Amino acid sequence: MITQHEQLTNHIIYPETYPGFQGRTSLKYLLFLLVIFSYSSLFAIEKFYFIIRVDDIQSRTTWEPRRIIDFQEAVESRGGKISWAVIPHRLIEIQNTDGQLTRDLRESVARGHEIVLHGYNHICPTCGQSSHEMYCSSTATHHTYEVQAEMIRQGMDILWDSLQVIPRSFVPPGHQADTTTYRVLLDHDIELISTTGSTRDSMYHHLYNLAPHSEYTWTLSESEYHAKLRTALSEIESRRQSDGYYCLLLHDPFIRQGYENGRVIAWTAELLDSLRTRYGRGLAFVTLSEAAEIFNPSPVNVAHAENRIPRTPVLHPNYPNPFNPSTTLSYTIPQGGHVTLTIVDVSGKAVARLIDTYQAAGKHSYHWDGSSPDGQPLSSGVYLSVLRQGDRTVSGKIIFLK
Numbered sequence: 001m002i003t004q005h006e007q008l009t010n011h012i013i014y015p016e017t018y019p020g021f022q023g024r025t026s027l028k029y030l031l032f033l034l035v036i037f038s039y040s041s042l043f044a045i046e047k048f049y050f051i052i053r054v055d056d057i058q059s060r061t062t063w064e065p066r067r068i069i070d071f072q073e074a075v076e077s078r079g080g081k082i083s084w085a086v087i088p089h090r091l092i093e094i095q096n097t098d099g100q101l102t103r104d105l106r107e108s109v110a111r112g113h114e115i116v117l118h119g120y121n122h123i124c125p126t127c128g129q130s131s132h133e134m135y136c137s138s139t140a141t142h143h144t145y146e147v148q149a150e151m152i153r154q155g156m157d158i159l160w161d162s163l164q165v166i167p168r169s170f171v172p173p174g175h176q177a178d179t180t181t182y183r184v185l186l187d188h189d190i191e192l193i194s195t196t197g198s199t200r201d202s203m204y205h206h207l208y209n210l211a212p213h214s215e216y217t218w219t220l221s222e223s224e225y226h227a228k229l230r231t232a233l234s235e236i237e238s239r240r241q242s243d244g245y246y247c248l249l250l251h252d253p254f255i256r257q258g259y260e261n262g263r264v265i266a267w268t269a270e271l272l273d274s275l276r277t278r279y280g281r282g283l284a285f286v287t288l289s290e291a292a293e294i295f296n297p298s299p300v301n302v303a304h305a306e307n308r309i310p311r312t313p314v315l316h317p318n319y320p321n322p323f324n325p326s327t328t329l330s331y332t333i334p335q336g337g338h339v340t341l342t343i344v345d346v347s348g349k350a351v352a353r354l355i356d357t358y359q360a361a362g363k364h365s366y367h368w369d370g371s372s373p374d375g376q377p378l379s380s381g382v383y384l385s386v387l388r389q390g391d392r393t394v395s396g397k398i399i400f401l402k
């Protein structure tokens with residue numbers, strides 16, 4: 001392809017190719033060409049970035065099969081990428097006891113899709129509803145920094161423990177978040193949020209927002225199938241012009257093959273085919289984080305997100321919990337150093353010191369039989385496991401049931 005610069009250079013070197021390249025008329029002609037080439041080169045380099053965000057992985061649906069790979073294959077075979085907004089707690093719930101979702105998501109990450117943190121368990125700690133979590137929209141209650149930080153930390157621990165992923169982006173459950181949420185996210189090295197409101201902009205300090213656009217596939221019926229396809233295509237075109245990207249929103253239950261025999265999978269595939277026909281090579285499929293890196297003039301998190309090793313010690317959920325007679329405690333430390341792992345009772349008294357030594361960077365585990373150092377079994381109840389390295393301390397709740 002000839003670039004604008006080469007073409008202009010050619011014209012200047014070989015003016016005889018343009019009859020009448022003389023005097024003021026020719027100068028006007030050259031200026032006219034310059035304007036035309038400037039425009040055409042702008043259009044030539046302009047890309048249309050398309051994001052596919054699927055929320056609420058994994059919902060508690062009973063539709064079978066539960067696997068996400070049918071949808072993933074339909075998207076992948078059309079060059080698409082998916083940003084999975086994962087509810088971390090679902091990975092340790094009963095519907096994932098066979099570990100299938102964990103394996104599918106690990107595979108998905110390896111194939112270039114993204115895991116997005118979607119709260120902790122998607123249940124509001126104030127009112128108990130499952131429609132929101134970080135900010136209670138039912139009672140207009142702001143949760144404290146400590147409450148929100150605990151949810152984010154627990155969610156990140158599960159994602160690390162299950163998928164070895166440190167999320168770079170966050171989707172607030174039910175679109176509910178407040179400035180405390182934003183502070184907590186930044187303090188946990190998450191610098192991208194995808195929520196309603198102003199978009200392609202830093203919404204709080206350097207927390208960058210890429211808002212989702214519409215969802216067409218929530219309980220998509222057969223009679224709406226074609227009308228929604230047409231509406232989506234026209235909305236996508238107008239958003240392309242106004243925003244330079246489109247973020248299609250979907251929800252987990254409806255991307256299952258078992259949902260109405262895969263209607264949403266077929267609809268999405270048809271939409272992507274139409275987009276590829278319409279926009280050709282100008283269409284670029286990206287994940288949320290990739291889009292943020294393209295749009296955000298000052299990404300801060302890129303270097304550290306690359307290596308996917310935590311910057312601070314991480315205590316993973318012990319398993320099993322509650323436990324009897326024994327449980328495994330595991331944690332990851334960012335660099336080698338002196339580490340202590342202590343069991344503390346509810347009064348704050350240390351009842352067992354399990355680790356007190358130098359350890360190398362990486363993941364470590366300790367199998368604990370629930371006894372104190374003198375071999376006496378502890379009584380039933382709630383304890384805290386406390387991991388300390390340097391001036392960093394993290395703790396988790398463990399329950400001993402006799």
Ligand SMILES: [Zn+2]
Binds near residue numbers: 136139
């Ligand atoms: Zn609530």
Ligand SMILES: [Zn+2]
Binds near residue numbers: 118122172
């Ligand atoms: Zn959700």
